[in-house]
Amino acid sequence: MDWTLIIENSLKGLIGINAVYFAIAAIGMNVQFGYAGLLNFGQAGFMACGAYGLGMTAHYFDISFWWGIPLGILFSVLLGLLMGVPTLRLRADYLAIVTIASAEIIRLVVRSVKFKTYFGGSDGINSFAQPFRKVGNSLGIEEADEYGFWPFRFTGRELWTLIVGWILVALLGFFVYKLMKSPWGRVLKAIREDEDAVRSLGKNVYSYKMQALIMGGVIGTISGMVFALDRAAVQPDNYSRDVTFYILTALVLGGVAKVSGSIVGPMMFWGLFTFMDNFLRQVAEDPIHLGNITLMKSTQVGQLNYILIGLTLILLMVYRPQGVFGNRQEMAFDGR
Amino acid sequence: MAADRTYSPVAQAARVALDTCAREPGAKKPDPILVGDGVRRQFGGIVAVDVDHIEVQRGSITALIGPNGAGKTTLFNLLTGFDKPNTGAWSFDGRSMEKVASHRTAALGMVRTFQLTKSLTKLSVIENMRLGATDQKGEKWWNGLFSAIWKGQEDAITKRAEDLLERFKLGHMRDEYAGALSGGQRKLLEMARALMTDPTLVMLDEPMAGVNPALKQSLNEHIRGLRDEGMTVLFVEHDMDMVHDVSDWVIVMAEGRIIAEGTPDDISRNPAVIDAYLGSHQGRSLMEENS
Numbered sequence: 001m002d003w004t005l006i007i008e009n010s011l012k013g014l015i016g017i018n019a020v021y022f023a024i025a026a027i028g029m030n031v032q033f034g035y036a037g038l039l040n041f042g043q044a045g046f047m048a049c050g051a052y053g054l055g056m057t058a059h060y061f062d063i064s065f066w067w068g069i070p071l072g073i074l075f076s077v078l079l080g081l082l083m084g085v086p087t088l089r090l091r092a093d094y095l096a097i098v099t100i101a102s103a104e105i106i107r108l109v110v111r112s113v114k115f116k117t118y119f120g121g122s123d124g125i126n127s128f129a130q131p132f133r134k135v136g137n138s139l140g141i142e143e144a145d146e147y148g149f150w151p152f153r154f155t156g157r158e159l160w161t162l163i164v165g166w167i168l169v170a171l172l173g174f175f176v177y178k179l180m181k182s183p184w185g186r187v188l189k190a191i192r193e194d195e196d197a198v199r200s201l202g203k204n205v206y207s208y209k210m211q212a213l214i215m216g217g218v219i220g221t222i223s224g225m226v227f228a229l230d231r232a233a234v235q236p237d238n239y240s241r242d243v244t245f246y247i248l249t250a251l252v253l254g255g256v257a258k259v260s261g262s263i264v265g266p267m268m269f270w271g272l273f274t275f276m277d278n279f280l281r282q283v284a285e286d287p288i289h290l291g292n293i294t295l296m297k298s299t300q301v302g303q304l305n306y307i308l309i310g311l312t313l314i315l316l317m318v319y320r321p322q323g324v325f326g327n328r329q330e331m332a333f334d335g336r
Numbered sequence: 337m338a339a340d341r342t343y344s345p346v347a348q349a350a351r352v353a354l355d356t357c358a359r360e361p362g363a364k365k366p367d368p369i370l371v372g373d374g375v376r377r378q379f380g381g382i383v384a385v386d387v388d389h390i391e392v393q394r395g396s397i398t399a400l401i402g403p404n405g406a407g408k409t410t411l412f413n414l415l416t417g418f419d420k421p422n423t424g425a426w427s428f429d430g431r432s433m434e435k436v437a438s439h440r441t442a443a444l445g446m447v448r449t450f451q452l453t454k455s456l457t458k459l460s461v462i463e464n465m466r467l468g469a470t471d472q473k474g475e476k477w478w479n480g481l482f483s484a485i486w487k488g489q490e491d492a493i494t495k496r497a498e499d500l501l502e503r504f505k506l507g508h509m510r511d512e513y514a515g516a517l518s519g520g521q522r523k524l525l526e527m528a529r530a531l532m533t534d535p536t537l538v539m540l541d542e543p544m545a546g547v548n549p550a551l552k553q554s555l556n557e558h559i560r561g562l563r564d565e566g567m568t569v570l571f572v573e574h575d576m577d578m579v580h581d582v583s584d585w586v587i588v589m590a591e592g593r594i595i596a597e598g599t600p601d602d603i604s605r606n607p608a609v610i611d612a613y614l615g616s617h618q619g620r621s622l623m624e625e626n627s
Contacts, residue, residue, distance in 0.1 A: 178483075182477075182480030182486065183472045183475045183486060184474060184475050186463055189456075189463075190459060190467050193456040193459065194454045196418065196450065197450070200416070200418075200450070202440070202441070202447075211477060
């Protein structure tokens with residue numbers, strides 16, 4: 001068993017690109033779910049908005065890559081309005097239903113053969129990220145070179161996306177932190193508790209919920225962009241339901257309604273995930289036999305990994321429901 | 337008991353003005369702040385509220401009483417925009433309110449509390465209070481980012497909130513979560529928070545429900561205090577002692593309609609009210625009833 005490799009990969013998983021795009025998406029979901037109490041199960045749809053915004057510049061519109069950023073944001077604002085207008089006046093669970101459905105509709109539309117000219121069908125869109133890579137090169141980060149020190153060794157390509165990604169995490173984290181300390185954040189937290197009380201005090205609850213939904217969605221869009229830039233490709237099936245739920249899981253793991261939770265949660269999630277994956281793979285290389293039963297095959301690694309992650313989460317929810325950073329006291333009163 | 341109390345000049349003026357009013361349902365008031373006409377709300381086949389005319393005198397404490405299911409809370413919801421009537425018109429301070437959304441009423445000076453207390457338990461007491469202030473610059477997210485824009489206003493709001501908390505004897509709980517308060521303290525907090533909106537009409541839905549007798553006395557004092565500062569108070573209550581003790585005028589509802597109006601003393605002698613509350617057979621024994 002090669003422990004050096006396991007540890008190296010796990011530590012890389014902790015700060016790798018998966019943790020980055022999860023963290024950005026979780027910061028967004030935290031605005032919606034953690035602070036405003038909106039159950040958005042369609043964060044993957046918002047992420048797809050960002051990714052396709054970038055991808056379509058080259059694939060369909062034939063305009064500069066950089067237009068993809070405002071385009072993606074525009075898409076997600078429209079999506080937010082589309083989801084919010086009919087549902088934000090209703091109970092919270094309706095929003096959950098509509099968001100999960102909308103995200104799936106988006107995925108099915110962009111992967112459909114019918115709209116291949118716009119979205120590239122199930123193959124998605126490739127080769128649009130060059131302008132982004134070029135900026136990295138011009139700053140002296142050679143794509144093919146290796147940088148860093150053990151255990152954090154990355155190619156220039158990875159490094160450039162990571163730098164941009166972590167800067168975005170820091171900026172967006174600070175943005176949300178400042179907002180939640182402001183009277184605006186106070187109204188949001190109050191809405192999470194009791195809408196009618198807030199309405200009776202003269203706040204336009206509907207408008208605040210819409211703002212939170214769209215803001216969290218736009219942050220999710222930025223996450224989708226980072227992911228697409230790392231892969232240099234947009235694949236419709238990268239934006240399916242399970243992505244949303246893993247992000248939500250990572251957020252809960254870190255602790256909702258805390259900016260630190262939304263950043264460290266995804267890091268822990270991917271650190272743990274990579275560790276288990278690497279560890280189980282090494283176990284499977286030299287499987288244990290009990291008579292003619294093989295306890296572990298390499299094809300079972302992925303499944304077992306998800307089972308163990310699920311088990312960890314159940315245990316976490318039972319023994320530490322507020323997550324790692326959450327405020328126990330904030331969770332304690334629920335006598336409504 | 338009520339007779340030997342001394343009244344503040346404001347209260348005295350309200351009582352004198354109300355004394356000239358007819359003791360009948362829908363009585364006209366000299367200076368109404370709230371007027372409703374033909375307000376009707378049906379839930380399926382049940383008519384919850386069917387009020388032909390209602391007026392609330394400015395600067396008075398008006399009690400809205402009636403047996404369970406009389407439509408008091410529904411009327412509250414209708415007047416504050418939390419529910420829409422099937423028909424009817426009503427105005428507040430001369431301004432027609434039919435088209436006004438519920439969140440706009442607070443800005444106009446009409447604030448309400450709820451029967452089931454809505455303290456925001458996971459916010460601290462002081463944050464609950466700050467939330468009540470209207471027209472906060474920092475409540476727009478683009479301003480919220482820059483604390484320099486809203487810090488000054490926030491400090492002024494905090495000062496006002498602390499004064500109110502002192503007045504309601506909640507000062508020592510300032511930084512506790514509202515969830516840590518007792519039921520009675522939550523009632524006080526909700527009332528104090530409503531006052532942060534700087535209202536002219538305060539509508540209290542059962543302020544005494546679940547409050548211990550000692551605290552009831554001080555709640556009564558607070559309600560009188562509101563009137564003496566020039567606010568109008570309309571409240572729903574079941575506790576008849578409190579109604580008698582604190583109100584200048586009483587409106588009685590039963591089965592969605594207003595059945596009587598008058599001063600507390602008139603009302604306690606009114607046979608229609610006694611019927612509505614206790615049933616028309618009260619005073620007779622079961623033996624007589626069967627025969």
